[in-house]
Amino acid sequence: MDFRPELSWEFLSEDEIIAKTVRALRNHIRHVKEYSAFYRSLLGQVAPEDIASLDAFARLPLTTRKNLAESSSQFLAVPAAQIVETVVTAGDGGRSLPFALTASDLERIAFSHALSLHGMGVTAADRVLLLMSLDRCFLDGMALYRGAITVGANIMRIGTGVSMQAVLQRYLQFFKPTILAGTPSALRAIAADLARNGYDAAKSPVEKIIGAGEALSTKELAHATTRTALETLWGAQVFSIYPLTELSVAYGECAERNGGHAHPELVYTEIIDENGRPLPDGEIGELTATPLGVEGVPLVRYRTGDITFRIPGGCSCGRHSCRIGPILGKKSQxxxxxxxxxxxxxxxxxxxxxxxxxxxxxxxxxxxxxxxxxxxxxxxxxxxxxxxxxxxxxxxxxxxxxxxxxxxxxxxxxxxxxxxxxxxxxxxxxxxxxx
Ligand SMILES: [Zn+2]
The missing domain is CATH 3.30.300.30 (ANL, C-terminal domain)
Known part of the structure; x- marks a missing residue:
């Protein structure tokens, strides 16, 4: 894939992003009404031409995880033969759900993660040690793997496991990875284990850490203790990435490390209140998102169950895409x-x-x-x-x-x-x- 991050919508002005988003949402509604039995029924009275503003879009009904669990076959918008991979969603205290991806969806996931990695400054010159699970049908490790390939980095898939300390130490010494990717709590424990074996992780060649799936900032957007501890233990800069399986996208921090950037060509992000109404920037509510360009299981205004907020104002990195704060918890918690x-x-x-x-x-x-x-x-x-x-x-x-x-x-x-x-x-x- 010819990866051209500089062409991403996130570098357009806010007004241009909104204009493009409204057009994309209108096309999205046209697409789901044609190909998804669930939305053909749910949006029966909605004419795509009526989606002329974000306000008009915000009047559409929401989709819940319960909808997805109860009517999964109704959401499938391609013939079954077009599905090339089935992943599972995170459990959230309930059952995890299978989620179907087409070849194009996989390319889209790769692009989403590549944009996040580019924002963190990852380049083709980097060597990435991937300490994440690539099996058990989880999306996160696979998505980062494909994203890093799209950026052109050299990836080593170590995976996870209890007996990997010795292997890891060899990799750190001989292959000199510049980047580690994994869950922050695991990377913290690994550094402590290495120290017990006499290896000081702070002296390793690792320059950056990509922490997936766990919040690394406080509600006030200061660095959380886990982040500062990881930075000291590994002598590296720590970035947060937050992937969501149902949306097939990730929200990734840029060099400013001040909130996770959405990639506007891939997802439209809302924060809603208890009654499903969009909240202004800065107010805390439920992350609700409409992924764009999905083939297999397209969704409209999907309630993720995660609590966070949109960060007001532009980011000093030059991107005008929306940023979200850390996930403050599951709505249910x-x-x-x-x-x-x-x-x-x-x-x-x-x-x-x-x-x-x-x-x-x-x-x-x-x-x-x-x-x-x-x-x-x-x-x-x-x-x-x-x-x-x-x-x-x-x-x-x-x-x-x-x-x-x-x-x-x-x-x-x-x-x-x-x-x-x-x-x-x-x-x-x-x-x-x-x-
Ligand atoms: Zn930024």
Whole structure:
């Protein structure tokens, strides 16, 4: 593929992007009404010509994950023979859903990720060590792999696994990768493991880290502790990329590292309130997006369930594409404590910043009156208890129950998994069991 990032819409003026987006949305509605049985029925009364502004588009009905789960075959807009890959969406506490991609969809994903990588300054001269899962039908690793190929970088697919420290050390020493891509929590643990083996990751040739799928900024857009810790451990600059399987796009940080840029030719991004109305820039709501140019499973105003906001104003990198803040949590994981909404990311950022905490788990349950009951289990010395409580009060504005615990107990509460799961939400489980 001839990759020409300089031709991307994101370098056009804001007005030009809006004009092109309205045209693309109109064509998109025409396309889904012709090829998708779900939208032929849902948008029966809508004439594509009526989509003459973003306001007109915002009056269209929303698509939910439930729609996708219940009517998946109705969404397929190509003959089954045209599907070349099936991936699965992230679980979000429920079942993961299969998602069909055509050859053109794969090219589109490659282009989306290549634009993000270009924004981070990745070039054909870079050597990328990919520490992400390329199997189990996940999109993220495959998407970054294809994006890096499109940029022309040299990629080494190490993957994930418990026994990879020795292999990784050899790769770092002999192939001198300039870029690492993986999940931030895993890359942090790997650096600590390497240090135990006598290898100082900060002295490695790695210059940049691409952290996928975990927020690396605070709600105020400062660098989160995980980002600064990774930068110190690896002696590298850390960039965040946020891929979404159903949208087949990623929101990636540019060199300014101040929000994830959307690629406007590939996705139209809205933030909506509880009633589905678009919110102005800066206001917190649900990320809702319309991917453009998708063949297999095209979507219109898809509610992602992720809570974030659009960042007001242009970016000093010169792109005029919309930027989103960090994902503050899944909509389903927000909780209200004595009238105050607590965003999961704000709480986990506060806990991540406390050195004395080895591990922690936030458990959300229903209390007797149907409200939200929150308990934080922290593997930390009892002497740190007051400091933890104070940090939670300072960041969230509420006093939450904190229990001093230990790593094996917390692992047990997670069901024995060694994966870092920061929050378990038991709300609504009793009702579900009774069904
Ligand atoms: Zn930028």
């Amino acid at each position: 927000l909780f209200t404590y004595r009238g105050t909404i607590v965003y999961p990311l704000v709480l986990t950022n506060a806990l991540d910043a406390i050195d004395e905490i080895q591990d922690y788990l936030v458990i959300i349950e229903n209390d007797e009156r149907g409200g939200d009951e929150v308990t934080i289990h922290a593997a930390a010395p009892p002497t740190a208890l007051e400091k933890i409580k104070q940090a939670i009060r300072d960041s969230t504005g509420v006093r939450l129950q904190v229990l001093v615990s230990n790593v094996p107990t917390i692992r047990g509460l997670r069901g024995g998994t060694t994966r870092k799961i920061p929050i378990i939400d038991h709300r609504g489980k009793t009702a579900a069991k009774a069904e």
